[in-house]
Amino acid sequence: MASTLLLYGATGYSGRLIAAELKHRQAVQPGAFSIVLAGRNAQPLIELANALGTAYCVLDLEDGQAQVRRVIGEHEATVIINAAGPFARTADRLAKAAIALGCHYVDINGEADVYRKVDDNGTEASAANVALVCGAGFWAAASNLLLDAALQALALPENTELGAIRIAMSRIKTFSRGSAETVWESLRQQVLVVRKGRNERDAVDRLVLRHEPVGKLERRFNFGDTRPTKVDDWRIASAANLVDTLAAQRTVEHRRRMVRTIESYVEAGRLARAAYQLGGWLAPLVANRTVRTLAQQPIELLAAGPTKKEREAEPHLIVLEIEDCLHNTLIDWRWKTPNVYQFTAQLAVGVAVRLGTGARLKGFLTPAQVLAATEVMQYPGAGTLRNCLLERRRGT
Known part of the structure; x- marks a missing residue:
């Protein structure tokens, strides 16, 4: 069964690069996964989804955990990719939602305090057989x-x-x-x-x-x-x-x-x-x-x-x-x-695809526990x- 990769923050600068990279990887691995673009603002989200030929969902983290989990759950996400900063406002919420739903979490956060906060969820993630990879960008x-x-x-x-x-x-x-x-x-x-x-x-x-x-x-x-x-x-x-x-x-x-x-x-x-x-x-x-x-x-x-x-x-x-x-x-x-921005998209998608297509990993992980440098050096x-x-x- 194909996995579903849900990209939150898809219409931001890095989000658009990641969305394009997801489409590229999907063409290379046909049938391996489907893509759902997510974000707060409907109009740019619809335009991007139509341009790329993907599904989409309007998702506002301010609506509360119950609503966030319901929307993500409706799309049966296997992996949540978080590209929406400031990550101090989004990372912990989406990581907790991922654990509750039993899906993996990946972000491109570059803030040290956020990294440690997501790390605090590692034990709970491991118990739920969920992987959390914070800092999967450049x-x-x-x-x-x-x-x-x-x-x-x-x-x-x-x-x-x-x-x-x-x-x-x-x-x-x-x-x-x-x-x-x-x-x-x-x-x-x-x-x-x-x-x-x-x-x-x-x-x-x-x-x-x-x-x-x-x-x-x-x-x-x-x-x-x-x-x-x-x-x-x-x-x-x-x-x-x-x-x-x-x-x-x-x-x-x-x-x-x-x-x-x-x-x-x-x-x-x-x-x-x-x-x-x-x-x-x-x-x-x-x-x-x-x-x-x-x-x-x-x-x-x-x-x-x-x-x-x-x-x-x-x-x-x-x-x-x-x-x-x-x-x-x-x-x-x-x-x-x-x-750095192009490489961020390649790395984040590489981690998400690996987790979404069968890697049996759990807990708080570094990118190197999911990917190897030798395979990344083959990226364009x-x-x-x-x-x-x-x-x-x-x-x-």
Whole structure:
């Protein structure tokens, strides 16, 4: 029996890209699944559904859990894909609805607080044989797949202690409105990092979350994607409050490793770095409701997101560095990916299709527990992996 993938937030910027990717995958796998587009506003939803030839349903989360479950239940959804931000308002509601209905839940959330809140539903989801995959878009998923592949490639004994895992993303030049809002919100949050800690009661080492002031941590990373490396390929990135850090922690624990530190970084130009370093001073101001309302106005004037031409002209690079406890480099990988918004659609659909077409998985999962980096690298536009450490050893 074909599964049903219900996409909530289908008429938003990322939602439309995901809807188009679903149709593409449906053509590649005919009969494997049906598509239902969902959202609050009927007219744009009907127009999109007619254009793509899919079913649709009007769904407003403000109508309450009973109504939400009734509407989703009528369409017998196998997987709910949530593309509607702010995810602080939608993720937990839809995750709880999915658990109650016995269907899987996937979202493209990039907010750390939301990630942890969805994680809190993991035990209940596991009992209901439901999988929850939060952060299945570019943020979290891409670096998570890369890290999981790296930990397997190292082939180290279980519980081997590593020194550091650092994830870095190249600069995003063209933002969607939703991404701009997330960046603005991040200015009033401290940066989450993972550190090795010890529980004094049972003397067991664990990975624990710590907070660092915004703008405190900066490093140079090699963002070059050609050989040989040039001097200007080494650019500064600032530590950021990314879900990638939380997903990395879960993957390290899943692979039974220990690491002293996990940090995530984003490349930034001089002006962006200066603004970010002022984040600690700006935090009380950003938290003010009046200031936030005023700041929202220019964000709303932005285009919904980059055009197709802009997406094609702006691929991205993920850097993964892993060191041992003596600061020796074990992994130095570069992955050139499609534009973050296009890759988000490909990754989210890949996770949803896998869950909806027979994968027997349950509980709160990272994207790497559903997909493998090797298969994702076969997606259109997904670049090859560069092993820069191996290149240096060979002198290339």
